[in-house]
Amino acid sequence: MNSTQQVQHLVDFPHADGSQGYAFTLLELLAIPAFVLDARGRAIVWNRACERLTGASGYEVLGTMDAWRCFHRDARPTLADLVIQQRTHEVAALYDTHARPCDEPGHLSAEGWCDMPRAGRRRYLAVDVSPICDGSGRLKAVVETLRDMTAEKQAQIALEKLATRDGLTGLANRRCFDDTLHAEWQRAMRQQQPLSLLMVDVDNFKQYNDVYGHVGGDDCLQRIAGAVAKEMRTNDLVARYGGEEFAVILPNQSLKGAAIVAERIRCRVEQLQLPNLGAAQQFVTVSIGAATALAAPECDPSQLLATADAALYRAKHMGRNRISLTRETEKILSQAYGM
């Protein structure tokens, strides 16, 4: 007999004294947090493990329709409520993930963060609900079991962060940059919007390392990363492209706008006034290449990268501590905007 059949068995056999209507003694003894709502949504079982998880006693919850309050601060149905109220189409909007186990008709699984106001700690719960019907298929109750997956979820988030962040600067890493550039390219194509890219490279950094050592160099990169990140808007992405080079993706940004952001970044780094003994410039500076594309199916983001790279090379060639567009675009902009 599986757990659902056991519950079914219990549902079919009411207490001798008629109290509660149904015997759920087995569920009470389960080490897994579980509760049961009747067909009207009233809590008729709230086991000990559920008390421990939520911090709410059965005494407070049983007989009420307030089970949801033990999980959420704002009014929101539990998964069991959704089944009872025939609102399972709302699961996707309320939970991070959901599934219907194919071998158990009517069963539903979902996962998501819960406020747990009584327990005073946010938890990531995996919940499963099983409807209990009588012989004629009428819904009599819904059992909801819960698993606290917070530790697993936190480990997953930490791993994901490790996979997308650069360890030294905390910025997006190269892999994240590549994925984002690809996604933004697709979006720019769909929305017929320009996509801009900046390549930011620290000037004479080899020499800086020679004077201040690798640890001093690392510290310098962190400071510059912080300065670049300060110029970003919500949808922009700044990544460590490699070594002493950073890349900035500016969605929906024209070349003129990108040039303005680039100049702000250049100034901000200069204003850090990181001493640069032994270099021609008194302080650490960056050179920046900017490029913009109108994404189209016949080209790909690598062309945007190549153009920004060429512009960066040009900035270096022209003496560093400056921003540059490609020669052609600079000519067009100076005619159009006097830049």
Ligand SMILES: Nc1nc2c(ncn2[C@@H]2O[C@H](COP(=O)(O)OP(=O)(O)OP(=O)(O)O)[C@@H](O)[C@H]2O)c(=O)[nH]1
């Ligand atoms: N401290 C530190 N140095 C790094 C890191 N990654 C790359 N570098 C150093 O950055 C330097 C880059 O030197 P180059 O490519 O010659 O360029 P540059 O000296 O900055 O000269 P320009 O780019 O032409 O202005 C090398 O000395 C690398 O060792 C890092 O993570 N930490």
